[in-house]
Amino acid sequence: MSQSFAIGIMVLSTICAAHGQLRLKLGSMRLEKSITSVMRNHALLAGLFFYGLATVLSVVALRGHELSVLYPIASLNYVWVSLLSMKYLNEKMNGFKWAGISCILIGMIFVV
């Protein structure tokens, strides 16, 4: 597997994870304490599915490239989640949040 292909898979994985997170949020808002309601909570189940898919994709990507390159790409996740929250949840971003996400991104480059 070529390295650029692995990077592509990793980017795809972060998009899946962000969508999963959005759906978990939507699902959690109409969560009730009964197993039947959880089984009927399609947003929640879709969220879990996307999360699983993201995990599988990241494992595939990790076979093709080094962790030190892929980890910073994984933090793209925070950018996607912010954009999706703005679009679908009407949440507002501000300077603090963008600065925080940027710091997390830079921090992850150092940690690996």
Place this chain on the structure above:
Amino acid sequence: MLAVDVDCAQVTLVELRLIAGEPADLKMKKVEMEVMKKRKETTSFASIAYVAVAALFGSVGQIFYKYAANATSDVHSFFFNPYLYLGGFAYALGLVLMLKALRRGELTVVYPVMATSFIWVSLFSPLLFNADRMSPSKWTGIAIIILGVTLVGKGRKR
């Protein structure tokens, strides 16, 4: 307007719902949302604390999975490894806490706090596995991530 006899304390919840014209729990939810709108913060500190603990559980789950993966070579022993199930349990607990936090909190605040799991993993890995030792650059990274999470926390103010 419906004339409601205030004296009759036996008005059942169902009757109240009929008077209100909508389910009582829905009404409660609306009141709750109004209260939340008036707060200074979009996301409570409790939500952030829940995610921080969820991130810790997630890291513990990941460590258990790593143990399971290290200990086994074939499929049979993989599925009978207790670490696999401990890992799954830790992940499930983390998920429940995460959902609890997401319910009330803003996703743009709650989600970045999940990044604290990188701190736990990089701190635990050298202690438990043959991973690279903590280096100055790793400590710098951890410091920057903590700074980032703090900034996101500040961003929850309206």
